[in-house]
Amino acid sequence: MTRKKQIIVPIVVLLTGIGLFGAFASMKKPPEEKPKVDNTPIVSVTPINVEPKQLSVDSYGVVMPKYETELVAQVSGQIVELSDVFVKGGFVRKDQVLAKIDASDYQAALIEADANLANAKAALEQEVAQGKVAEQEWKRITDTMPTELSLRKPQLAKELARVKAAQASVLRAQRNLERTEIKAPYDAMIESREIGLGAYVSTGRKIGKLLGTDIAEVRLPVADSQLEFLIDGGEQAKVILSGNYAGKKRTWQATIARSEGVIDANSRMSYLVAQIKDPYGLAHNDKPIRFGAYVTADILGMEVAAATAIPRYLVVDNKVAILDAEMKLRYVPVDIVRQEGPDVIISGGLHQGDQLITSALDYPVDGMQLALPKHLLDEESESAGDTQIASIKE
Template sequence: MATKKQIILPFVVISMGVAAFIGIASLKKPPEEKPPVDNTPLVSVQNVEFQPMTFSVSSYGVVNAKYETQLISQVNGEIVYVSDKFVKGGFVKKGEVLAKIDPSDYESNLLDAQAQIATAKATLVQEEANAVVAEKEWSRITEGKPTDLSLRKPQLAQAIAKLKSAEASLHRAERDLERTLIKAPYDSLIATRDIGLGAYVSRGNSIGLMLGTEVAEVRLPLADKEIQYLESKGVNAEVSLIGNFAGNKHEWQGKIVRSEGVVDSKSRMTYLVAQIKDPYGLSSDKRELRYGTYVTAEIEGAHAGEVAIIPRYLVVNGQVAIMDNDKKLRYKPVNIIRQEGSNVVVMSGLENGMQVITSALDYPIEGMAVALPEDKILQQDAEQVPVKTDLAMGTKE
């Protein structure tokens, strides 16, 4: 049978253990309270600014002469003169003599034609006189109606026809003699020369290639969708051409004068034609724009009105994320009228001064709170303000 000591001893040990645990627990510091963590996502924003805008359309092309003429010999003969300016790359004025074909045979033909004219005129005068004499003789012989043959009308008609034929021969002789002089049809740049002094040319032989210097043209291809940004389909629009000259980029001004009116079967492009006056600066002091130069073009388009330009990646499913005045995430549907590279042009859906969110959000939800980095900095500065102590009064605020 257990004694009283055996019964009381376990209770004493347990009580001492509980007291020791309580004593040790009382010595442990209570856990420090952690400050609340602000999980509001940080965002960066861009202010929306509406400004007036005029569209422009980009293109490219190669500069060529508006007029290009292959000179062809219209008579036969030996080249007896070649102008010093008639060389590849030379500039000549309209009507300037470039070369001469031996005119001897054509001068002789002209003399023959002049002689035929004189003979035909003399024959006509004689036949007219004979007709008058025949009419008088017939009136003396008989009172009947004379025939055409008796009045020598066929002979008179034949004389008139011979005179006209002689005049035609004279005209051909004069024209052939004139064609022995090879003249520039307009102010030109000599592209090629295909003859030399002493060479013999026949009708149809090439003399040289002339490029007009008064006006240059550039064919500018445009995709069909780009035409909507031009007024009057681009006709009469100003165009800026940028190309290289002497190793540096330069700009020239031109004007769209026409559309070719068809869609190219291979490229599926529509071509506009720009003209540049005096491309070589022969009558002005502007920098020359050489034929064959590759240029990029900016064509002035229609007025878009008040629009905003924002990065293209900000538009998702036709909506843009913004931060409202309460620093809440909101989605705004926008009307995009054009894409320009990495940007889009917004006509409506946004307002001037709105803050578009430009940073990515992991789990964006309409109406969720967002914050700017400067808001977090101001909040941290406010939390770190030290407690003020009034030493004079011995109190703490």
């Protein structure tokens, strides 16, 4: 009996334990299944806009007059008159009288020259008459050929030379008299005046300095590598100049007139010369671009039919990453025309509407699946819905 108990009791205990475990197990809730985590990389994109683009070359320079002239006295004398506009900063017209030198002595010299010319002409006429008389007398005396001396031809040549010398003296006296009036050789602005009323000036004395106001020039340094983006090396290219006037940003139109044709030994740059007509706006009443002003320049160059600008750091080995229609990464080779600051100009490889990936990827692989941020997906869904509604209405 005791032996049976020893066998039955453990079995009962074991069965009881199994029953209790089953009861407790049935009371326990099954573990919840964890949702699957989407590890697809999320990227930011920007749509590509392809459009015609005109390339330009940046430069800078200082505005200077095309013509500048130092006026000097060509005759001596006292300054007896000064024009009111003959002051620093004054504007004068071509042939306008700026100053007058006392002309009394030069008027007297002209009168004397005229008198000498009249005497020389009278002596010439007298010699011509005497030559004719000598010829007639020679014919009456003999039938032989007369000599030049007998016909008074040397005397005639002498009087003719005296007339020419007298004419030259008259021209010189007239020119000296005209030079007593100091005139502007062209439309100009007065940069300086070196004389005063009543001052005595001698021949060669500096009177003042003029700056031509018809045309201004700006020397624009251009790197040799940038000339390839200009048509015909920049000849006749349009230029947009920018600078400040009265505290405000202003722009002016200019044109490349010529190239200086050499490379500067110090800067290793080529120089193009831009010209601005009527820089002080005297004819058109425009805002002036003043001499001595510092300006920046955009030299307009060649046109690219289809181009887009993207940040330089997005281009690796002449390829960019785009998101295709299947939401996959694709590397596209591109044609780089040039670099403009932080951007590069692309002329081939990208198309209108391509999605350019602008965010960094840890381990990018061509063809890998990508995803867009939720707000971008919502915007695309709304856009697609609007398109479908519009199609139904139509």
